[in-house]
Amino acid sequence: MANYKSYNFGSLSSVDQYTFAPEGMPISVPGKLFLKEPLELTSVEVSVNKDKPGTGMSFFHRHKDNEEVYIFVKGKGEMVIDDERFEVKEGSVVKVNPEAKRSWWNTGDEDLLYIVIQGAQGSMPNTTIEDGVLMDGQVPWS
Amino acid sequence: MANYKSYNFGSLSSVDQYTFAPEGMPISVPGKLFLKEPLELTSVEVSVNKDKPGTGMSFFHRHKDNEEVYIFVKGKGEMVIDDERFEVKEGSVVKVNPEAKRSWWNTGDEDLLYIVIQGAQGSMPNTTIEDGVLMDGQVPWS
Numbered sequence: 001m002a003n004y005k006s007y008n009f010g011s012l013s014s015v016d017q018y019t020f021a022p023e024g025m026p027i028s029v030p031g032k033l034f035l036k037e038p039l040e041l042t043s044v045e046v047s048v049n050k051d052k053p054g055t056g057m058s059f060f061h062r063h064k065d066n067e068e069v070y071i072f073v074k075g076k077g078e079m080v081i082d083d084e085r086f087e088v089k090e091g092s093v094v095k096v097n098p099e100a101k102r103s104w105w106n107t108g109d110e111d112l113l114y115i116v117i118q119g120a121q122g123s124m125p126n127t128t129i130e131d132g133v134l135m136d137g138q139v140p141w142s
Numbered sequence: 143m144a145n146y147k148s149y150n151f152g153s154l155s156s157v158d159q160y161t162f163a164p165e166g167m168p169i170s171v172p173g174k175l176f177l178k179e180p181l182e183l184t185s186v187e188v189s190v191n192k193d194k195p196g197t198g199m200s201f202f203h204r205h206k207d208n209e210e211v212y213i214f215v216k217g218k219g220e221m222v223i224d225d226e227r228f229e230v231k232e233g234s235v236v237k238v239n240p241e242a243k244r245s246w247w248n249t250g251d252e253d254l255l256y257i258v259i260q261g262a263q264g265s266m267p268n269t270t271i272e273d274g275v276l277m278d279g280q281v282p283w284s
Contacts, residue, residue, distance in 0.1 A: 003242035004223045008233045012215060022271050035211070036270055039237040043209040043261025044186055045270035046235075058284055060277040066270070067185040069177070071257060073154055073215055080282060081146045091150045093188075095181040098273075100145035105283040115213060115257060118273065119185025123265040128178055128187035128208070129164050131240075131260065135202040140222060141247040142200055 007038045012073070012113050015050040027059065045118040051077070056105020056112075063098040066118040070094040070104075075112035079104040097121070149180045154215070154255050157192040169201065187260040193219070198247020198254075205240040208260040212236040212246075217254035221246040239263070 010017065018033040031050040035041065045066075051057075056077065070079070076089040081100050088094065088104070096102055098121055106112035125131075152159065160175040173192035177183065187208070193199075198219065212221070218231035223242050230236065230246070238244055240263055248254035267273075 002223075002226065003239040004226075004236055006228065006230075006234060006236040008231070009235065010233045012232065025271075027276070034270075035235055036266070039211065039235060041209065041211065041237055041266065042264045043266050044211065044259055045266060046211055046213070046259065048213070048235075054283075056281070056283055058281060060279045060281060061274050062277055064273045064275060065267075066273045067183065069181065069183065069186065069188055071188070071190070078283075081144075084144065084146075085282070086148065088148075089150070090154065091152045092148060093151065093177055093181060093190075094146055094148040095183055097145040101277050101279070103281040105281070107283075117186055117188065117259055118266075118270055119261050120265055120267065122184045123262055124178070124183065124185050124187060124260075125207075125262065128176075128260055129167075131206050131208045132203050133206060134169070135204055135243050137202045137243070139198070139200060139202060139245040139247070140227070141196075141198050141220075141249075 005039050009033055009048060012048065013111060015048050047116045049114050049116060051106040051112040053106050053109055057103045060101050060103050062101055065120050066098055067121040068096045069117040071115045073113050075106060075110050076108040077104055077106045077112045147181050151175055151190060155253060157190050158194065189258045191256050191258060193248040193254040195248050195251055199245045202243050202245050204243055207262050208240055209263040210238045211259040213257045215255050217248060217252050218250040219246055219248045219254045
């Protein structure tokens with residue numbers, strides 16, 4: 001069996017073709033595609049996201065066990081985390097602890113594109129660099 | 143203490159201002175910025191990456207415990223995983239199991255921009271959606 005699984009979701013600017021509407025939950029989030037299922041992920045959940053100008057996450061939520069990491073790759077917006085409100089834009093990265101109350105939205109004239117990662121808080125050992133192992137062989141392109 | 147930590151690394155196209163050169167290891171990777179330390183992540187390691195045309199990961203490596211997820215956000219390239227070689231481009235997402243031998247490179251005329259996530263294989267429970275908890279309150283923008 002192959003040691004990988006790959007997939008192409010299309011261009012980032014067309015992520016609004018996807019809507020997250022989980023069965024049995026009173027929410028619908030346009031422009032959100034989760035990757036755990038198509039990639040059969042076992043370590044994290046990941047979503048790719050697009051909020052059009054003037055839109056954003058229409059409700060507050062927190063998490064039970066999962067830390068989140070937001071990576072903003074285009075546009076600008078604002079986040080509210082608990083009682084704090086701050087600007088985000090391309091290059092902004094934000095770690096949010098599970099218990100924090102959060103929402104965010106697009107404040108700009110172009111799309112807000114971002115990636116969100118969920119992982120179980122405390123599940124990563126301190127040795128991420130040491131987890132890599134160099135292997136022999138000449139890479140094809142060099 | 144705040145329930146979040148944020149940071150801005152600049153534009154994605156300027157990620158080549160960063161070089162990953164871990165102490166005591168015979169490698170130097172231009173255009174790679176790891177986020178675990180600045181964001182004090184406890185669940186995952188994340189890097190933002192830029193390979194200029196004609197460049198890429200100059201060696202093969204595998205991992206001990208960590209699954210990886212590659213998210214390509216701009217450009218095009220190729221990956222080699224074990225004995226397979228395939229194209230990647232904007233919208234390509236690839237999960238790579240720890241034991242796989244891997245390298246990748248830019249085959250296009252523009253920058254190859256991508257995000258890599260590492261998480262301990264098997265550390266994510268099956269209940270990622272159920273980890274979210276709706277909270278009361280009107281979001282500021284709606």
